[in-house]
Amino acid sequence: MQAELFILRLSRNSGVLGLAGMPFTSQIFSTHIHSYNEVPLNYGILLVRPLLEFSKEDMYKICLGGCKDWVEDPTNQSPLFARNRIRMSLNNLSSSTFKSELKAVISACRMTRLYVNQFCYSLINEAVVIREHGYAIVDLKILNPSKIVDICLSKFISLVLQFISQRQRPIRGSALKLLLDYIRTFPCKNSLTAAGCYLCPDPGSRGSRVLVCCSVDGPLPLKMEVFESFSDQKLQCHVLNEVEKIIEHGKSYASQLVLDASDVHFMDVTPELVLTKAKRLNIISESTYMNIIELQREETDRFKSKAEDKTNSEPKHEADIVSTFKPGQICYFMNRFVITWGMKENIAGGALSDLFTCGMDLVGESWNCSCMSFIVNHNTRLEMRTMIESDWLYLGKLSKYPPPNNFEQQGAIKSREIEQMMEKKTLCFHYACVSAQKALLLLKSIPVAARRSLPVLVNLHGQLLSIPTVEFSHCPRLIVQAEFKPKIPLGGGHSSFI
Known part of the structure; x- marks a missing residue:
């Protein structure tokens, strides 16, 4: 599964963090919430993948050993789907050397992602202050962005801006390059609007700090959700002890795995050169390199052709947005503020x-x-x-x-x-x-x-x-309460464990 995803993302020109594949744990965030109680709790659904390292053959053996029936999805054999085509091609290259080398390069990408995540979370704790009115202040002296490699600084900027804007779409392309150039300018003297945020020098800092606010000039996130208040009911969220143990074990394992940047191979590598450096470091052989390049080329050509066919596709239907609410209802405004009002x-x-x-x-x-x-x-x-x-x-x-x-x-x-x-x-x-x-x-x-x-x-x-x-x-007589409770927490939730 990870091998298929590696080839798929490689054909989409994904960077090292994307080539690392699916993490052990991750979180997804619903577009809508259904009660006030959901906002301050788990911030979404925690996904734990304890069987991620098991092969399909392993799963067959487990089912047979436990006398369990399973269902084969008939679409798994259809070449219309990219994953299926990649899986079939990988089966034709099923030598033990190819499999082990492909697994090794994916593992190296995952090590890089783990280090970047740990490094960025440390930077956030040291250099970022979040204010209760919904904006952030980044201390450039503490951050020292000129000394940080692109992959770490890009991740750091993305985490901060996604938290302030509450957008789930990652920052990419020209917008990310613009932000990198901006954050590396010291002292900061100009303002910038990008990725749903407005950045400018923090007043009184002489450009040593950057103010990051939600921009109201561009497209906003889902502007307003309204739901009924159930103040007498408290939502209880219990995580199974087994899952908690898995998470704690993952955290412990991840914290001890990467100790120094020298253990990470792809910190300064562009997406196009990941395989080239892997070959230079003898992680993969020349034959494995050529086989992966050929698989990538085939899927890249198919992806470009499919993208051209969709240029005239119909626009997406925008969901209706509630614009008013009554006493006794709760408004979740711009995925950021919980608002209630009433009358005495x-x-x-x-x-x-x-x-x-x-x-x-x-x-x-x-x-x-x-x-x-x-x-x-x-x-x-x-x-x-x-x-x-x-x-x-x-x-x-x-x-x-x-x-x-x-x-x-x-x-x-x-x-x-x-x-x-x-x-x-x-x-x-x-x-x-x-x-x-x-x-x-x-x-x-x-x-x-x-x-x-x-x-x-x-x-x-x-x-x-x-x-x-x-x-x-x-x-x-008019009683109004507002609390800054962003749906997606700073850092995006639980770390991606190896």
């Missing part, structure tokens, strides 16, 4: 007294708010979007209208005007003013580029109601 029936005055400087004694009073009835109610559906410049300007304008210091001392104000100012709608306006002032202070601590990906709650008329990550709300 009444507010105790003591909960508001610290927000006002008007000198009124609200402690102990029950204060019912009516202003929200003009904005939202229990049947209202609200929308989520990212923060825009007009939101900042609106907060600035709102913050310039603080409540009076003392209503009773303003003798020039007529009693009727005082009564109007004391109305619940006016108190909520004062609440919004103070809330805007506090939000602006928090926003100033967040880089401008990172603010653009913050979630914002608006009504169907586009009126700003809340920016939950900076604790802005238009009314104390």
Whole structure:
């Protein structure tokens, strides 16, 4: 199976990390989630392949020894599928020398992948800081990218950018080369948009740190998912002890396997030269080299021909995206933020007294708010979007209208005007003013580029109601919570064990 995959990926011009084949463990991440409880737990499905090193003949013997029946897939004999064609060709080259040498070059690629993974995870722990508002800061002095080989730096960049953008598609080609050139420029002075992220110098760092934010200008990941809240139910996820032991054994084995870069053969090799270096290092012989090259050429020609036939294929149907949600529902926004909102029936005055400087004694009073009835109610559906410049300007304008210091001392104000100012709608306006002032202070601590990906709650008329990550709300009755919980964790999940 690994041999077939090696030839298949070789014909697709895969790099060393791809030629390493299937890992012992890996994770897959669903396009959709079904409950809030799924987000903070396992981040996906863990795949463990304990039978990866068994051959088909071994599996036959195991089934026969255990008196177990098995099913032969009839399509396994069809030459229409690339894997089948490669398998048949490999069977014709079934000498023990060819098999052992092919296995050796795959093993060398896997050693390289293991070292690269370990090296990148170490770099992430040392040089990357993740902020709760959904952006990353990369310290270029600690990273020292000029001293890192392309294969490791490419993997490092891909891991960080895929985490921030929450895209599962790997970064390749010209975009990856552009990012390599950018990250190696010290000090960093320019900005760059690539792979769903916006990169720029971190303010105040003089280019010694790079800010990595989610770009809202390009195509976004699945923008919004909505599902019902089941707060009384907790999802329990139990992994079998046997599987846990397999993972721990794999981690222990992998951590001791590669101790130094000198043990790795393909750190500085382009995809086209992997076999050439393997031959130079006597990992494979000349005859094995020529046989693999011939298999690669055949599948490459077939792949190019098939790709040309698909140039006029129909565009993929885009899934419908939910754009609104109600109280009691949970919104998973851009695969990054878990958002909930609701309304309180009444507010105790003591909960508001610290927000006002008007000198009124609200402690102990029950204060019912009516202003929200003009904005939202229990049947209202609200929308989520990212923060825009007009939101900042609106907060600035709102913050310039603080409540009076003392209503009773303003003798020039007529009693009727005082009564109007004391109305619940006016108190909520004062609440919004103070809330805007506090939000602006928090926003100033967040880089401008990172603010653009913050979630914002608006009504169907586009009126700003809340920016939950900076604790802005238009009314104390409106309760909005947001938590940065990316679906795919930094590093992509469990390591790929040998």
